Structures are given as structure tokens and as C-alpha cells.
Amino acid sequence: MDLSWRRVGWAVLPIVVTAAVLVILPSVWFGDSPYTTSLAVQAMVFASYGVGFNLIFGSTNQLFLCVGALAGVGGYGAAILVNETSLPMAAGLVVGTASAALVGGLLSWIAVRRSLGIIFTGIVTLVFSLAFANLLLGQRDLTGAENGLVVEGVPDRLADDHVGGYYLFVGLLIGFLVVFRALQLSHAGWAFRALRDDEVAAELAGVNVARYRIYAATIGSAMIGLTGALLAFSTGFISPATYSFDRVDVRVLVFVAFGGLGTLLGPVIGASVFAILDQQLTTSFEKREVLYGVFIIAIFLGFRRGVVYAVLKLWRRLVPTRRVGDATR
Amino acid sequence: MTAVILDGIVLGLAFGLLGVGMTLVYGLGGVLNLAYGQIVVLAAIVAMIVIDDGRATLVAAVLGVLAAAGVAVVLDLTLMRPVYRERGEERTLLGLLLTLGAAFVIGGVLSWRYPDGALYIYIGGDPVSILGVPMTRGSIWASVIALAVGALLLLFFGATTFGRGVRSVIQDEVGARLVGINPSFVRTVIFALSGALAGIVAMTNAMVGPLGVNAGFELTTFALIVTVVGGLGSVAGAFLAGVLLGVVNSLSAHYIGQYITTIILLGAAALTILIRPRGLLGR
Numbered sequence: 001m002d003l004s005w006r007r008v009g010w011a012v013l014p015i016v017v018t019a020a021v022l023v024i025l026p027s028v029w030f031g032d033s034p035y036t037t038s039l040a041v042q043a044m045v046f047a048s049y050g051v052g053f054n055l056i057f058g059s060t061n062q063l064f065l066c067v068g069a070l071a072g073v074g075g076y077g078a079a080i081l082v083n084e085t086s087l088p089m090a091a092g093l094v095v096g097t098a099s100a101a102l103v104g105g106l107l108s109w110i111a112v113r114r115s116l117g118i119i120f121t122g123i124v125t126l127v128f129s130l131a132f133a134n135l136l137l138g139q140r141d142l143t144g145a146e147n148g149l150v151v152e153g154v155p156d157r158l159a160d161d162h163v164g165g166y167y168l169f170v171g172l173l174i175g176f177l178v179v180f181r182a183l184q185l186s187h188a189g190w191a192f193r194a195l196r197d198d199e200v201a202a203e204l205a206g207v208n209v210a211r212y213r214i215y216a217a218t219i220g221s222a223m224i225g226l227t228g229a230l231l232a233f234s235t236g237f238i239s240p241a242t243y244s245f246d247r248v249d250v251r252v253l254v255f256v257a258f259g260g261l262g263t264l265l266g267p268v269i270g271a272s273v274f275a276i277l278d279q280q281l282t283t284s285f286e287k288r289e290v291l292y293g294v295f296i297i298a299i300f301l302g303f304r305r306g307v308v309y310a311v312l313k314l315w316r317r318l319v320p321t322r323r324v325g326d327a328t329r
Numbered sequence: 330m331t332a333v334i335l336d337g338i339v340l341g342l343a344f345g346l347l348g349v350g351m352t353l354v355y356g357l358g359g360v361l362n363l364a365y366g367q368i369v370v371l372a373a374i375v376a377m378i379v380i381d382d383g384r385a386t387l388v389a390a391v392l393g394v395l396a397a398a399g400v401a402v403v404l405d406l407t408l409m410r411p412v413y414r415e416r417g418e419e420r421t422l423l424g425l426l427l428t429l430g431a432a433f434v435i436g437g438v439l440s441w442r443y444p445d446g447a448l449y450i451y452i453g454g455d456p457v458s459i460l461g462v463p464m465t466r467g468s469i470w471a472s473v474i475a476l477a478v479g480a481l482l483l484l485f486f487g488a489t490t491f492g493r494g495v496r497s498v499i500q501d502e503v504g505a506r507l508v509g510i511n512p513s514f515v516r517t518v519i520f521a522l523s524g525a526l527a528g529i530v531a532m533t534n535a536m537v538g539p540l541g542v543n544a545g546f547e548l549t550t551f552a553l554i555v556t557v558v559g560g561l562g563s564v565a566g567a568f569l570a571g572v573l574l575g576v577v578n579s580l581s582a583h584y585i586g587q588y589i590t591t592i593i594l595l596g597a598a599a600l601t602i603l604i605r606p607r608g609l610l611g612r
Contacts, residue, residue, distance in 0.1 A: 119361070131596065137588055286441030
């Protein structure tokens with residue numbers, strides 16, 4: 001594979017632009033409002049979940065309906081470890097991330113071994129999500145059940161309504177985007193594209209489909225777990241609702257699909273649009289739910305392949321000579 | 330012990346009835362209707378409004394069932410059209426997402442307009458003793474209706490020409506078209522049937538206990554579990570799985586505890602997929 005510098009430059013450009021925009025955003029827009037800052041932090045958290053989910057579902061076609069549960073494994077794992085022992089925050093982050101990676105890898109291993117299709121993978125992981133939520137409620141002594149868990153030992157300037165907290169998650173997101181792009185450009189990216197287009201053909205061409213699926217699920221779950229763990233420390237309080245299926249998974253699935261499955265910037269664009277939508281729709285919870293449903297239907301009836309594809313298509317029509325390589329989608 | 334098992338069977342028949350509506354639609358067109366629980370709630374709320382209006386309970390129940398069937402038909406004629414243009418997993422995925430959207434819309438409107446809405450159909454009379462266990466009349470009626478509906482469905486699919494036509498579409502869409510069956514019409518009818526079944530679920534559940542406006546998501550989850558365990562597209566499988574899960578549910582809730590019970594039910598669904606993806610009685 002020829003990795004000329006020019007190509008790497010083109011591939012990294014979107015990440016640099018995104019980073020620049022996200023970094024200057026607080027000073028030109030919301031830096032002085034704690035409320036808006038916490039909304040922006042939420043958008044970054046969701047975008048980070050989205051990159052992990054995109055790696056699992058967008059790149060290797062494994063419908064993981066357990067993003068919230070994986071983030072919860074990371075978050076609760078880290079919080080319980082730090083609260084019960086006197087280990088530092090970093091240890092909590094490492095353990096939380098590793099547990100989420102292990103669980104995600106295991107789920108993927110099961111799905112691959114039993115060759116479950118998209119739908120059955122979805123149902124098994126959904127079942128895992130619901131079981132995890134019940135476990136949180138049942139283990140009252142450790143998790144505090146519905147009352148939640150106070151997470152201690154967080155420096156105040158990294159809290160989720162401070163600009164410091166915002167930059168923390170921007171850094172995390174940019175890190176994830178770099179990993180995502182590096183994977184796309186590597187041998188793994190080639191394998192991902194092959195197995196997503198046609199699994200059987202990929203297998204015949206010598207791609208070890210099972211192995212790459214498990215890789216993608218493990219890395220993606222680690223991203224989701226790390227985000228969940230950092231969120232726990234940043235907000236200083238977690239409860240089952242923080243990581244529940246209807247708050248996390250439904251949203252992630254919808255905005256990643258809105259942004260464009262398998263694309264680099266899809267999750268970032270999707271999460272930002274939905275954050276702005278949330279800010280506009282601060283009326284009642286039920287009304288928001290209705291509008292949300294209408295929005296979901298409109299998205300999937302209208303532009304199925306996401307905003308990024310729509311823009312790229314327009315771009316290709318306007319600039320016909322420049323062929324945007326498949327690797328940089 | 331007998332009481333616990335009888336309770337389990339009552340619950341199981343309710344599970345079975347709940348699963349049938351979802352399994353039929355999935356078997357027919359590969360669409361997992363995630364708005365199913367919300368349609369059940371819709372029927373309950375419609376019945377509640379009619380009862381509050383001073384009408385007889387029976388009238389309210391019939392109107393509730395009709396409303397549910399009507400909404401199902403509307404879904405089929407609008408949202409499901411583009412879904413059926415797709416094939417295979419694309420179709421299932423798009424169906425999943427669009428019905429999820431519909432679930433949000435229906436559930437959101439209902440809990441917005443009727444935040445405290447709930448349906449409870451009280452059936453008077455003393456408890457009846459069955460095998461020495463006193464059972465409320467409401468749960469007996471609910472079980473009898475569930476059994477009757479199950480029997481009617483089996484008769485419909487086994488003995489009528491239209492029912493056989495439906496089964497032919499389940500087996501082979503192209504083949505069915507070749508012998509002159511219109512799959513699109515069959516799907517609309519089955520969607521309506523599924524909606525009516527959701528309506529009946531609302532009524533039988535309300536006979537056993539109050540059915541609240543926010544029960545939609547939980548109902549959909551249970552329907553999904555029953556559908557998966559019973560075998561996608563199988564009427565008898567849904568009832569068999571429902572009764573099995575119902576008995577397991579009450580035994581474990583009685584002897585172990587409620588949180589573990591839900592995990593056991595979910596585990597049963599996961600295990601079924603892993604060991605026997607076709608389900609108990611699936612093709």
C-alpha cells in the first residue's frame with residue numbers, strides 16, 4: 001500500500017480542521033455559560049461514543065446495541081475501584097477501559113463464533129444492555145442503585161461545566177479520530193472495507209473476517225469504556241440513567257446514522273447537530289420525544305447514507321476531476 | 330408451589346399473546362416492529378378515554394382494539410412501504426429504525442397528552458378455586474381469551490385459504506407471487522391483525538392489573554424476548570415460549586428475587602439465539 005506523505009496529509013486534514021474548530025469554539029461562543037458548556041461537553045462525550053460505535057458497526061457491520069452498557073462498565077468499573085480502594089483516578093480509567101474492551105471483545109467473539117447476523121447480534125447485545133441495567137439496580141451496595149454513586153477525587157477545573165472539562169473531552173475525541181483514521185489507512189482499514197462490502201468475498205480474498213471483527217469491537221469498546229469512565233469522573237456523579245439504553249444507545253445509533261455510518265466525521269457532525277437540536281427543544285420531555293421520533297423517521301426516509309455522504313456526493317459532482325479515494329471516506 | 334406455577338401460566342399466556350403479534354409481522358416481512366409496545370399502550374388509552382366518557386367496558390375494549398389495528402394499518406401503508414422495497418438485512422435494519430421512530434412519536438404523544446393515563450378493567454366476582462388455588466376472575470378471563478385467540482390463529486393459518494396464502498408468503502415471497510398471491514396486500518392484513526392482537530393484549534393485561542402509559546418499552550422488550558425464544562414467525566412457538574418464560578419468571582421471582590428474574594429471562598433469550606437461533610418452533 002503506497003502511503004505517500006501527500007495522501008497522509010489529505011487524510012489528516014479533516015481531523016486538523018475539526019480540532020481547530022472545536023478548540024476555538026468556547027472563546028467565540030459559549031465559554032462564559034456553564035449551562036452551554038455542559039451541553040457542549042455532552043456533545044463531545046456523545047461524539048466519542050459515536051466514534052467507537054462507528055468503528056464497531058460502521059466498519060465491521062456488528063450492530064452493538066450496548067454502547068450505554070459498555071460505557072457503564074467503564075464508568076462504574078472506574079468509579080467503584082477508586083471509591084472502594086485508595087488507588088488514583090488513572091488506575092480507575094485503565095481498569096474501566098480494559099473491562100469495557102474485554103466485555104466488547106467477548107460479545108464480538110460470541111457473535112463471530114456463532115456467526116450471528118446483524119439482527120441477532122443486535123438482539124444479543126440489547127439483551128446484554130438490559131441485563132446490565134438490572135445488575136446495576138440489583139447490586140445496591142456497590143452501585144447505589146437508582147440513587148446513583150458519587151465519584152470522588154476529581155479536580156474541579158475538569159468538571160463538566162468548566163471549559164477545562166470541555167477541552168478534556170475534545171482531546172479525547174481528537175485522539176479517537178486519529179486512531180480511527182490510522183486504522184482506516186492501515187491494513188485493517190482495507191480488511192474492514194472488504195468485509196463490509198462482501199463478507200464471503202473478503203474471506204475468499206484472504207481476510208480473516210472473524211479476527212478483524214473482534215479487533216474492531218475490542219478497540220471500539222475500549223473507546224466507549226474510556227469515555228464512560230472519564231464522564232464519571234468529570235460529572236462526579238453517575239446513576240443507571242447516565243448509561244441507560246434509551247438515553248445513550250438510541251441517540252448514538254440515530255446520530256451516527258445521520259452523520260454517515262463508517263465515515264470519519266459522521267459521529268462528530270451528528271452529535272453536534274443533535275446537541276444544537278436539544279438546546280432548541282428545551283420545552284417538555286415528552287414533546288421532545290415526539291419531535292425526536294419525527295426526526296428519526298425523516299432522517300431514515302430522506303438521506304439514508306448520512307450527511308457526510310450527501311456532501312461528498314455533491315463535492316464529487318462539483319469537482320469531477322478529483323477522485324476522493326475510498327480510503328478517505 | 331401450585332399457586333406459583335398457575336400464576337406463571339397466567340403470565341405466560343399473556344406473554345404468548347404479546348409475542349404473537351410481533352412474531353407474525355417479523356415472519357412475514359422481516360420487520361421487527363419496535364413500536365409494538367406503544368401500540369398496546371395506545372389501545373389501552375383509547376379504551377380508557379371511552380370508559381371515562383361513560384360507555385360500556387365492552388364498547389371501549391372493541392374501540393381500543395380497532396384503534397390499534399387502524400394505527401398498524403397506517404404504519405404499514407406509510408412507513409413500511411420503503412422498507413419493503415429493500416431486501417434482507419437492509420430491510421430489517423431500516424424497519425427497525427423507522428418503527429423505533431414511530432415508537433417515540435406514539436409513546437411521546439400519549440405520555441404528553443395523558444401523563445397519568447392507565448387502563449384497569451375491573452372484573453367483579455369472587456375468586457374461583459382452581460386446583461385449590463384461588464384465582465381472580467380477571468386473570469382467568471385474560472387466560473381464556475389468550476387461549477381462544479391462540480386457537481383461532483392456529484385455525485386461521487392451518488385451515489383457511491387466506492391463512493395458507495399468508496404462510497406461503499412467509500416461506501417464499503417470489504414463489505407466492507408466482508401463484509397469484511399479492512404479498513403487499515397480505516402484509517397489510519397481517520399488520521392489521523398484529524395491531525388488533527396488540528389491542529387484545531392491552532385489554533387482557535388491564536384485566537389482571539393497571540396498564541400505565543409508560544409501559545410501552547417494557548412490553549416491546551418482552552415481546553421481543555418471546556418472539557426470539559419461540560421462533561420468528563411461529564404462532565405455537567410464541568405461546569410455548571410465553572408459557573415457559575412465564576413459569577420460569579414466577580418461580581424465580583418467588584424463590585430468588587425480581588432483579589435476578591429479569592436477568593434470567595434475558596439470559597434465556599440470549600441462550601436461545603446462541604444455541605438454537607431458529608427458536609423453539611422456528612423453521
